[in-house]
Amino acid sequence: MGTLKEWIFTTDHKRVGVLYLIGSLAAFAVAGIMALLMRWELTTIGPTLTANPTTYNVWLYAHGAVMILGFQIPALTGFFANYCIPLMIGAKDVAFPRLNAFSVWLFYVGIILAILTFFIPDSPDIMWTAYPPYSTITSGNTALYTFTVLILGFASILGGVNFLTTVAYMRAPGMTWNKLNIFVWCTLAAFVLQLIFVPVLGTAVTLISFDKYLGTSFFDPAKGGDVLIYQNLFWFYSHPAVYVIFLPFIGVVYEIVATFARNRVFNYKMVVYGGIFGIVGLSGVVWVHHLYVTGMADWIRIGQMVTTLLISVPVGFTVIGLVGTLYKGSISFETPMLYALGVLFLFLIGGLTGIPLAITSLTLHLSDTYYVVGHFHYVMAVAGTFSIFGGVYYWFPKITGRMYSEAIGKLGFWITFAGTNIVFWIMMDIGVKGMPRRYYDYAHFPQFENAHQWMTGGAALIGLGFALAVLNWIVGAIRGAKAPDNPWGSQSLEWSTQTPPPPGNWKDVPTIREEWDPYAYARP
């Protein structure tokens, strides 16, 4: 196990990865509790848990900011990328191990800053989007938000530099680009997006703090600024950020599905060069669909309606590749596979319910309602979290050298799956009927009280299911049965080393045979 000091000062990519996992799961717990508090508050009309709307707004801010910046992005591009990429490409470690250690330290600084939200008197209440003018006039602490984003963004940029270099230069002999795991491609694409777009977000959040604390007026129309510039900058990053989450999570699902179907990935080159590259290519020209009701010029709203709809092409490739991988497979249904199929189901609903939101004219009604909230929880929030949980279950034997309880794993999955569909299906339904988002109280929509109560019940199920999964891991890591090197019978390279992998990963760096690829199950 090693001493605490060894863990803190580690430069081993696997330990750095595990540190990312622990930190991001802590962030997930905090942000998840915020979600439960909000659902509790919304159980009845009027004050339920707190009589102060600001308290609720702080929960809402923390839920969004911490889930995205503290949990999903670090878990996917921090934990999975760190743990799996060197093992998948046959490298001994990453290109810059000490830079890697520095980035995980920055990540911890970032989540500590984020969690300080609950310990300072002027907690930010600006939502994770922090739109000015509210974010520049509120008594909440906008600077805390700015610094949290900057620190986490910086950690992410360091990770991006590191992993692009690692994959470009440290692949094992014979590991050609077309033999890379889909997950590796997905993560590379996500890091390319981070490197291009995080600086834009950094600019946006820095400028709001300049406006608020240093008296500049980038976003203050009274002094010649413009409120919409911020929204453009923010979403120019934050829409690609959706793909920074989507790409690695669908990559994890590909690994799980290929292994549990013991099958070749369907049309690999379509998935990589059509799907993943296509998403990267379109990601920077669709952000205006977050600004459909802000009075942007008509030509750009119409133009980006078309580009947004066209996202269905590369995303469709990734879904076809996933479903096609099941064809003629030999499918078994251990816990990771249940989560992966769960992702497919949630993503199907989430993706398709995004189509109305791509259409400008339909969004004039749907924007900023619970429909949007339900949609993005299906497509990104819960699908991403299911993928993270499935991925942790999948690599759990490799990481810990022990097995988890299959029964508890499946039970946790089904409870969460049921809860998710209760909460977010109802959410979309009342959204279409007019329930606006970010409401502390819905006194003027009494017809939705019953629906809110159902959603609170569903949220409790989600919390219970995820808690069971985390408990399962803790118990499994301590006293689970010893795991074999390759419990799932996967072809992928990370399973070929011993369990758990030693420092340096391999006794001898593997040489990749001509006929090997990570999904070659059928022997011709």
Place this chain on the structure above:
Amino acid sequence: MRNRPIVAAAFAAMASAAHAADVIRDPAAGWDYLWYEVLVDISILGIAFALITAFFVIRYRRRAENEVGKAGRLTAVAAVGWTVIPMFVFMADDFFLAANGWQLWNTYRQPPANRIEIKLESGMYSWDYTYPNGVQTQNVLKVPAGKPVLLRMTSRDTIHSHFIPDFRVKEDSMPGRVTYLWFYPQKPGEHIVTCAEYCGIMHSYMIGKVVVVPEAEFTAWYEQEERKLAGGAGQPKKAGA
């Protein structure tokens, strides 16, 4: 320009067509129709994918412990076919939806000429309306039935969004910018107005209503308010009044 008569004729035809279509298209009805159409579209796609997946999951479940999948490598033709054909199917659907969406968009963004135009200034936390004759109301937008209503909106503090769920329309109101929306109330009744952009602590209490009344009743109210306004301006109020 040899073509000029033809062009002129074409424009004349378009103009008369536009005249003929002087019937006001109600954006809310258009919204309901397009929403239904899109729901059918995405349901077909969703059910097709779900059924195929469910079939594969059942049909190809593992039957023996050491069994492996049997999918072979795709031939080059199959690989390209499986890329290009879905691409064209998706793109066809995308452009179909985009065309319909754009058509409805034009309805939303081209308010009819016989509209009543009202100014809206939003602020934390109220909707302040100003009618063409100067009459002002707060949180209650009284409008005549059968007449399109256009709001020109701005904000004096944070960003708000004037959302009327019953009329399927919202648009942000922002400081330093003027935006607009229009809707077409046809029957007398009351409709909730709610703020759809997080604007501050009391965001969820920023509620108003659109009150649609018969035209005669509206005119009476409107003129009465106008007289009050004129009277109020002409004779300063007496102390204690």
